[in-house]
Amino acid sequence: MIGRKSVLKRVGATALALGLAASLGACSQGSASTSSAGGSTLTLNGDRADFVDAYKVAGDALAELGDYSIDPRNVPSTENYQQVIRSSLQTDSTTDLVKWWNGYRLQDLARSGGLADLSAEWDTAVDEGWVNPDTKDSFSYDGKVYGMPMYKSYWVIFYNKKVFNDVGITPPTTWDEFLSNNEAIKAAGVTPLFGTQEAGWTSFIWFEEILSKLDPDFYSKLMAGEAKYTDEPAQEALRIWGDLYAKGYFTAPDIAWDNEPALFQEGTVAQVPMGSWRNGIFVTNGMTEDDYGAYLLPVIKEGTQPSVITESGVIAVAAKSAKKDEALKTMGNWLNPEVQSAWVNQIKDTSANPEVVTDDPTLTSISEQVAAEKPVELVRFWEASPPPLIEGGVQFLASYMVDPSEDNIMPTLEKLQDLADSEWAKWKAAE
Amino acid sequence: MTATSVRPAGAGSEIASRPGGRRPRVAGRPRPAFAAIPFLIPALVLVGALLLVPFVSTVYQSLTRDNGFTSTFIGFENYSRLLQDPTFLQSLLNTVMWTVGTLILPVGLGLLIAVFTNSMRGGRWLRLAFVLPYAMSGAATAVIWGFILRSDGALNQAIAFLGFTPPASGWLLEWPTNTLVMILANTWQATGVTVILFLVGLQSIPPETVEAGSLDGATGMRLFWHIVLPQLRPVTIVVIGMSIANSLRVFDLIWLLTKGGPGGVSETLAVTMYRQTFIISDYGYGAAVAVVLAIIVVASSYAYLRRQLKGV
Structure with missing residues (x-):
């Protein structure tokens, strides 16, 4: 009996060691979603690795206008990203800015109370002619705007x-x-x-x-x-x-x-x-x-x-951001043509600001076809x-x-x- | 918990008689049972904070309608929804397939490989081929098998190269083919650990017993069946117990190969739990699946180990 027990012990110890090794191997580095950056920088969380450099470029353009620059973070998986945002928005460890989607996805987040009201900044952009006012519904919940369009993809x-x-x-x-x-x-x-x-x-x-x-x-x-x-x-x-x-x-x-x-x-x-x-x-x-x-x-x-x-992604401001006022002010300039041309030339997509044209020939051709055919735009x-x-x-x-x-x-x-x-x-x- | 700290007299005397063993207890000062409590606190706190609190909170969450922001208590509604959900029932069926498949393939193959390579010349090198995949993460395994199994993947290219026609339906697209090929992919990775454990078992068998068997005229299968296998029982119990638990929680391979699809046909309970919670954001329903899964894992492990460990 003692012999069997010691075999069992050895096997058990080996199994435990292997199991531990496997579970340690499975552990992955958590995503850093938290905290505001210091100085005159706003943190932004997103799920598009290919946008990270463009956020910095747009942030530099914002800083030149006297606003805050952008310090981007990235969660590579869209699924994990949504989870990170859903949990972090309810705490004060959220990033100042959040990349999200328009339409019902934005409404889902807005009605939870996690996002700040951007209606004033939207109205300014409309007055400046920086955005098509007809698209407002797509960025609103209950009559208030909760996200600024990131781009306008056809x-x-x-x-x-x-x-x-x-x-x-x-x-x-x-x-x-x-x-x-x-x-x-x-x-x-x-x-x-x-x-x-x-x-x-x-x-x-x-x-x-x-x-x-x-x-x-x-x-x-x-x-x-x-x-x-x-x-x-x-x-x-x-x-x-x-x-x-x-x-x-x-x-x-x-x-x-x-x-x-x-x-x-x-x-x-x-x-x-x-x-x-x-x-x-x-x-x-x-x-x-x-x-x-x-x-x-x-x-x-x-x-x-x-x-x-x-389709338009949105940038939203977290209601619990430590720099909410600065973030709102900065978003007031997001659709500024100077920021938008730097941004869209980096991401190679169409701007939500109709004044901004990109230097990309394919996008130009798409814009021309849309202008010629005048198709009805569907979400x-x-x-x-x-x-x-x-x-x-x-x-x-x-x-x-x-x-x-x-x-x-x-x-x-x-x-x-x-x-x-x-x-x-x-x-x-x-x- | 304190009961476990009371050592049976026989075992105590065994240790005390060893040189350098435990010091004899000071006469007249009986050790109170609660003296062990302070030593148990760190373990209790860890288990409590990392296992019990999350479990209780998951059970509570399963009784709510929770979208990640707001939560309302709804009693057992999530559980009654589960019973009427065809995807959940499909997922339960797939979980059973995974459990049976994992019991037959990695355990059976692991035993075979361990036995043959244990006594074979150069066996330790051959064994490496089976053991190495275990060193890979589940995600890496899934990526490799994705390259092999997709319709434009290596397997179909090989079939076409050999002059045959690859199946039109694809390997990952139709049930039950997708579940079966994923069980095979998992076998490739999971066999390594069973080989290692069975080898530990084989090497712990006293050679005298095998010699005695040989002298009595037992050879081949007879020797294996009547002499070796019975002595592998302790290790087999551990291997099967681990396989049951592993098969019930399989997730990464399925998620990366099919995302549980198409249309949820290849989901297991772990995948359903993830999808409901993190994709659909129905946290209450996801928690209900988690509770069902936890009950199945604990109940099957308990039932199995209780039955098996009795005789050891």
């Missing part, structure tokens, strides 16, 4: 010009041309369209693009909870999407989202639907206007109102409904991408509608 289709030249096609102006282009690209052995559910959120992209080009009015109503996912236009959108899958135009639904820029650059995939914020990565990777361009996806049926999906799916509905909804859309068959259309939409019913009820109950 959702477009980026296309690889070399592939288009080789195949002998031009960007489509009608849906039929879009289809015939895809057929020609596929015949040339290149995958026409990028689509993946691998990153979780990415499954809404094609649903949103197709539905908004099919019936923009229905899209807006659906997002606002005034129409049902089981209604005919949503069914039709999934049918069109499934048809594009059946024709073999898409990448596999589990392709890594991080590989998208590389696949696009090397011409393995000819077209990627993405916000113009993705432009910065293409430029960083060394692509030029000779390599790629962007076009607005044409409407599906002739006579439909053209539309474009837009992106991600920000256009209560967050739990969106986060749950992308799961069902991901399932549809794996099985894009006619038989799966109604089950997918019924699940989405059930979720919409319960989440809208919860959202309204919390108002």
Whole structure:
């Protein structure tokens, strides 16, 4: 018996040591989200590593105007980031400024009382002509503004010009041309369209693009909870999407989202639907206007109102910031053209200030197309409904991408509608 | 707790009789049982602050509707929602698959590898190949297997290179294939630790018993089955106990390979807990999943160890 016990002890000790080693290995460095910076600097927390240098550049421009500069921190994972902000905003260890999303995501944070009221700063920006006053709702809760727009991304289709030249096609102006282009690209052995559910959120992209080009009015109503996912236009959108899958135009639904820029650059995939914020990565990777361009996806049926999906991140001020007044004052100059041109030229995206133009040829071309077509601007799916509905909804859309068959259309939409019913009820109950 | 500090007389006399052992107790001054309390305080404080307080607060949170900002007490509503949630039931089923898979594969393979490499020439080098993956983090393992298993990954490229057609549905996209391949990926990493533990067990077996068995004519499987395996029982208990606990809390591999999807089909309870809490921000519901998971882990570990350790 004693022999067995000592064996057990040895085994137990080894197991304990190994377990301890494993758990220590699994520990990762916590994120530093806390505290205000000293002197005339404001801390800012964000989830975009590629924005860190740009925050500093914008901060320098703000400092030149007599405001505070910016000391950015970054939490690389969006999921962890949201968690960090949700917990830190309730304490005085929050950063002074917080990067967030517009629409319902901003409302979610604003109604918790964690954000400071930026209405006065917004009004000043409107008076100066620095921002389109029509976009106010997207940054407001209960009539007050809680975030200043960081950028204004248009959702477009980026296309690889070399592939288009080789195949002998031009960007489509009608849906039929879009289809015939895809057929020609596929015949040339290149995958026409990028689509993946691998990153979780990415499954809404094609649903949103197709539905908004099919019936923009229905899209807006659906997002606002005034129409049902089981209604005919949503069914039709999934049918069109499934048809594009059946024709073999898409990448596999589990392709890594991080590989998208590389696949696009090397011409393995000819077209990627993405916000113009993705432009910065293409430029960083060394692509030029000779390599790629962007076009607005044409409407599906002739006579439909053209539309474009837009997206604006926001910078908000934490209500419990130790430098709240300084942060509010600084945000009063965020949309100043001098700050904005430094900022958008660094992030390679479009400014929310209509006066500011970037020197990037692709963005200029997008702005020109928007000016020419005058599409109705729609809020992106991600920000256009209560967050739990969106986060749950992308799961069902991901399932549809794996099985894009006619038989799966109604089950997918019924699940989405059930979720919409319960989440809208919860959202309204919390108002 | 104080009861554990009372040493049985037999064990005490054994130590006292050793040279340099415990000093004989001063006569006439019986040691009060509570004398041990001050020594227990640091451990009690640590366990209390790091385990019990969070657990109690999680149990309370599971009885609330909590979005991270505001919290309302709603009784057992989260638990009744769990029972009607198809994703939760799917996640429970996947957790059972993971437990069974982890019991069969890493434990079975670990035993085989340990036995063969223990007596084999050059076995220690061969063993390294199986043990090294254990040194990698779960996240690194997931990244490697992601490269292999995605539709454009190494496995499908190899299948195509050999002239076969890769499966159209992909490895990570459909249930139960995605859960099964992830169990295999986990086996690649988790077998190392079972090999190490079984080796410790094998090397603790007195060679006389094996020799005696051989002299009596036992060889091969017979020797293994009747002489070696029974003596591995203590180590097997630990290995299986650890495997059960590990399989119930598996998270990183699944999260990085499929995020529990598509559509939640490959979620386990740990993933459901994370998604509900940190993605959906339904903290109360996430806490309810955590409580269910904790009950399952504790109950299964307790039931298993209580039963197994009786005979040791």
